[in-house]
Amino acid sequence: MAEFIIFVQNPTMDLKHSNKMKKLIIAFSLIIFAVLTIHAQPGKKLLTVNDIVKWNRITDSKISDDGKFVAVKIEPWKGKSVAKLYNSRGDEIFSADSAKTIFFTPDSRYLVFNKAEKKAESLIFYSIFKRESVKRDSVISFKMLPEWGNWIAVKSKDSVLTILDLSAGLERKYTGVADYLPAKKGKSVLIKTKDKLILFQVESNKTTELSSAKKTDKMSISDDGHNAVWISNGELWLKSEGSESKQIIVKGNSSFPNGWKVSENRELHFSEDGSKMYFGTAPADKQRDTTIAKDEWPAVQVWNWKEKTQFTIQVIDKEKDKKRSFLAVYDLKNDIANQIESPIADHSIMLDKGNSDYSVVISNDNYKLAEMWEGKTKYDVFLFNSLLGRNTSVTNGLSGEVRVSPKGSFLYWYSLPDSSWFAFSVSRLKEYRITSPTVIQVSDEENDVPEMPSSYQIAGWNEDESALYVYDRYDIWRVSPDNVFTPERITFNGRENRIIYRVVRLDPNQEYIDEKNPLFLSSFNETSKESGFYSLNLNRREEPKQIISGPFIYGNVKKAASSGEMIFTKESFEQFPDLWLSNISFKKPVKITNANPQQSEFNWGTAELINWTTLEGKVIEGVIYKPADFDPAKKYPMIVNFYEKNSSTLYSYRIPEAHRSTIDYHMYTSNGYVVFNPDIYYKEGYPGESAYNCVMPAISTILNMGFVDKSKIGAQGHSWGGYQVAYLATRTSLFAAIESGAPVVNMISAYGGIRWGTGHNRSFQYEHEQSRIGKTPWESPLRYIENSPIFSMDKVTTPILIMANDKDGHVPWYQGIEYFTSLKRLQKPVWLLNYSGEVHWPQKIENKIDFQKRMMQFFNHYLKCEKMPKWMDEGLSAVDLDFELGY
Template sequence: MIFKKTLLSLFCITLIATSSFSQQKRSLTHEDYDGWESMSSTQITDDGKWVGFSIQPQEGDARVEIFPYSDPSKRTIIHRGSGYNFSPSGIFAIGKIVPEADTVRMMKLRKAKKDEMPKDSLFILDLNTGQMEKFANVKSFSIPEKEGDWYAIHFEKPEKQKEEEKHSGEEKGEAKSESDSTETKPKELKTDGTRLLVKSHSSGTEYTFERVESYGFSKDGNYMHYVLAEQDTLDNAGLYLLDLNSGASTTLSEGMTSYSKMKFSPQSNYFSYLSTGDSTKAEKKYHQAFLTDVKSGEVKEFANKESEGILEGGRISSDASFAFSEDESRLFFGVAEDYKDYPYENDTTILDEERPSLDIWGWQDAEIQPMQLNRKSREERRSYLATYDISSGKITQLEDKELKEISLPSKIKLDMALGTSNDAYMRAYSWDIQIGRDIYLVDFATGKRKLIKENASGYPSLSPQGKFVTWYESRDSTWMAYEVGSGQMINLSQGIDQPVYDELNDQPSLPRSYGSAGWLKDDEAFLIYDRYDIWKVNPKNPSNAINITAGKGRENKVEFRRVVLDREEESIDPEEDLYLRAFNEQTKDSGFYLGDISSGAEPEEILMTAHYYFSLAKAKESDEVLVRRSTFEENPDLYLTDLDMDDLQKVSNLNPQQEEINWGTVELVDYLASDGTPLQGLLYKPENFDPNKEYPMMVYFYERNSDNLHRYRSPAPSASVINIPYFVSNEYVVLVPDIKYELGLPGPSAFNCIIPAVQEVVGMGFVDEENMAIQGQSWGGYQVAYLITQTNMFKAAGAGAPVVNMTSAYGGIRWGTGMSRMFQYEQTQSRIGGTLWDKPLYYIENSPLFFMDRVETPVLIMHNDEDGAVPWYQGIEMFMALKRLNQPAWLLQYNGEDHNLRQRKNRKDLSIRLSQFFDHYLKGAPAPLWMTEGLPAVEKGKTLKYELEN
């Protein structure tokens, strides 16, 4: 009887335990990545009545959701919607519907040809009625930028037309026999153009054109241009202008081989374009530039390679776009150098196999050969800015070889612009990335240049009214202004009693500024940021700078930055409310405050919570507001509110499947570096964290990360580093400590910050001290390599793209940019602060390679053969040293991959191998076969060796 009761008790206990276990949340798996969603394209109509956003899984079909601001429950979901927009009038939404991802994948598996692949469709949603119209076989669509309710749909070729053209092409090469039928079918003429539908959504007025090659609306929605492709003969190719109100089409040009760079002026009074009659097969094509008076239809060729005023020996560039001044008095275009004739290149008596192929590196070159090769295509397309005075017909060349960089604003309202040149200083760029630049004012009417500052160390900008040029002079850590009228130099920051430079700069370079908020109306004052607050500086009286946030930022360690609500504003109206983004440096809380530019009164809190707020957007004509927010636990969903932000209404629900997952939490950890500096780190724990249990711990690091406390981290395949949600969900604790560096001591600095952070967390009692690991990529990978030469406290380590030998890396190339790596060690992240011959011991003592014999930690290295940042041989040097020393090490080399993995298939592979590697060493899981057997070259592509040992 007692035995039966015991069995019954055991059965009940087992049943309860099983029931409890079945209710537990599951851990993330690598299969979860594909379905994890993100949001993009959050939009609100100008009147604030309609809202939309797009949701994309990492793999699979996206969707667009559109709803009225007043009632988000009345929602229209467009499955597979993509690239949508609201019309300027706010009465319809338009976008593509792309083919199902699974269908596309199956077609690719069948090796279907491009023409056989499924095509996009189009949806047009009437926002008032909720009716949706759909169109199939769509190539592209367009709507006007600013006004109107027109839309244009450009269709793909119908299948019938493609088949007929295909057979027509086949028949051209066939000889007919006498027995062939004498009946002839009407010939279907071949063309690259397709049908274009142009329609007004409100009136229903529509126009249809066949064989259209390209098209585009004017901003105000009154006109459209379209190009008809040739149909077996150039005679019927042409460029046309459509008056959308009358339906009348005006012929601008016919019979040319190419029309390009079409552009309407801001008020649509003019229309410009390029064309050429040269053969499409010609290696050298010469273009002519044309200007059309839209009202009269008059077309004028205003520039060609023979035109007076353009660059000597120049031609009209087909790589540069047109730009009009806002008052439509000027047109800006590009001029390129004429084609050069190289006799050797064109010598047809030389076989390709006889031509030497080499790069010559000259010490006198301003740019080293890899930089030149990296920029070759850009230089081949280089154009020099010129301007055409529409009234006088005069062309003025603005740029040339001596001044190649003139900055035009998006709205050109002044009669001058800024030009800069760093040519005189470029030779030093390989080791000094903070070279200066000469600043010029360039007059549009005459092309004359006035040098206003030689060898400035900042990037200049012109004030909205053109009264001042401003830049941050990093050599003096000051904000400077040049008054255009008087030629006077002004130290704008002289009256600011706090640093305007980065107070935390720990690199051997000039500290950056905190930036600026821009100019007040009429160029009356300039707003400058310090670490926390905002200062108003009158350039006429800079010593009397006013702290318009009343010093409350610094007092409370809260960073204030102005929020731009009107994306088209050109200057700041001091009478309007000053909305501020706020971030608490200590707690990491964020939110918004209301300030006052005129009075400089203390900012008033609107909203401040333990969240990360971003993507604030206000309706153009009302106070309706969109904002997104997140924490590590809360997805970055979208909320509706107004400028008071009293109530935030959540209107999206990203990743509801997270509720089923053992997610995690994050908290700040305060600790002291070895030198006593207070630092912070992020500590991630599993959602089902048990303080009485000991967990394996992963330690990841890269500079400073603690400000990201409330950032959401998506489960995703790894491009290079551990995915924190995955490891936390799978019963790891993850620590991300901040690092403060001492110049010349990057390795010891990492040790002096990371190890105390680890010890602080270990002292909390829930970390399995015998099962800890470190992982990092690039600069983090270097620090991993350094740490395992200094301590054996970690059971395993992962180092991605690590620099292990600073002496060889110093002379290497960052192939992604073509730059020498010297600057990295002398001025930036590597923080040595001198040349290899100035500080040889620093290079050696900070290089882990020279101390690899101390390593007892198994290491997983990833370094790829097309790394554009860190020389691939660095990973090889580390691996070969460990192999020679008979220490467990594996090198993952993804073929054709960059510094961080680009291809998703490789990211998925790395994620699996990272988890298998650390699970084996920290959790005692069986090792996968790729670790125990390797992957021989003869098995490459045939197996992945994920299988675990028995």
């Protein structure tokens, strides 16, 4: 409320003084008026937690096949979703609350979406041209059938299956349906009722009873609808067009291991051409020792040093392992069945969508034990001939992942020790090394963990599989899978200009790279952090042609199936990634959505790239986020937040939310904070020191700019970031406050710990991965001690807020407890937040909101001198927390 001061002139005052007083009153009145006028202008609001949970995301987007309409699902972090339909001019023509999934029909005449209701879902058919909706209530499930045309299958709560032809306005109904499975292409549906299995041919309205068994566990139908397979009462049955149903015998069949049976725990499926049927088998069920009574059975775990799979992993996988099955195949034409997988080779890959007589069989049985400390496994790879039932060795001890070309002509893999790609010809049974580091650097040039570098992946194969396209750090290379021609760099200038080119698949159903048409490429400039799109004509030896580029992140491209229109997103720190519509020239893009119009009401920060020199002499980068209406003459509080490297996200919008593990950059810059995110470059064996060497000179560089208050600097990080800020607290007194989430503070105890979410031992993280020690504790104990904050708790002068949750499956929450109790023992200011039952980070929205509120109160107290809240000052007992939150 404005306070008014009224001056009353004294009537006894002489005229001279009276005139002076009048002038003073007028001048003061003008000042008051100016101040009141300024405060009366509509000002920008400061973002709060209550605001950011209402922020919208575009969680789904579709473009109609004709490219004339765009549908989106917009969803806040807290609240109801909404489906919106737009035309190509960006006009909203329809919206509906609580939509779940959205689709266009292939003829672009209908928008179809399901909607959550109180008792069941409803399915809405919105006619785009008639501008009217038809609603079907009590829907249990539905399946779009795009390869049938404008067909859709809908099952309702009353067990009625309706097959709709939206183009003709026709319906086919079947009652008493328990489950159904439409063929992908042929207009046939496999229907399971209470006591029958039926093949329903939709166009002829003909039904064929396949089985009268009361129990049907699994079923499948071929793409053309001609063949069906099912499991009834543990028996596998097959019905082919023009023949009677027949049983596929597994028990007693010499093609299968003795005593094995058909598994009901694996899905059945046909090859794309319907020539082969794939199913699962399993050993006979284990029988418990009945000589010991059930109530006398001891609750013991027996861990064995020889076991190939860590016992803690076995416990997590126990139920899955009980249902474990192994792939087998039946060749319909040749009437041959064979076992593909086995307990020691339990992974396989189909060639040519299962049409081929060959499969890839993979075994890591010889390498499982070492996975405990190496963090990854090796593989023996075989080529299995389903007609002969025979394996051919492809490679042994592969450190990498084997894959297959789309048509199955080649197997290929990236070999970690060789930093090279290899290919294996299926027809010639011959291996080729197709890249070499002396020609193409396909391995990660920036690898900074004590492990062999991974690859930059591949773009894909051409149609006849005579070439594949391989990425290096910047460019794209055309490579021969059998060394018929030397590798060719097709983008020419990526490395020279520090531009990263990558292929964008405009047709998600196209499995190969179309060499007849220009490639559509994404680009990212490592120097400017700008991105864009380029076009590359493979028939001309020329550099990629820029279509669009700028200080944004462009992405999420989806092209219309039957036209040249496409949708994409465009974002920066200040601009939400709304959807845009354009043709491939991008000359006149149209903005379609405006998902967060409320953004204009709030103070909004800006993002800038800065660089500095580390204590080791390396010039590196980071992003500084400045408050709205930034004034370089002011002194701002600053929070340093980092993980590893994030400067490439300079133009990322960072959608406001009640984050589970980090500060919200928009909320903090809106409230007058500077936020800084530095890149970290690591030296093996010294991760903590590496963070210090990068962060401290960065802060000095910013302090020299003059707008940050040196006494009001905080730091925040989670998990690996939580460890690093905990380490910094032992090395410097610069920080006025630190929030450290899910940190490791004792690398020695953490090394031997378990990642309880997966059951894996944590040793591999220190020897080979993120923690970057590179040695065991007995090989280099000093590295573990020097990098563990726990051994320097007495040097901590900064108030610490810890988050450590009791169901954390990544970092043992005992690490947080060690951190807290050590500082408490030293009587240093420390608080710990444990969101009971939560994992590595809070997942429930109410816990995320609470975390954001407490973290901001913590920083506001130490960096803005705001009053300490009750939960920090007096504390809250276990009893208190049932009645109050102490904000």
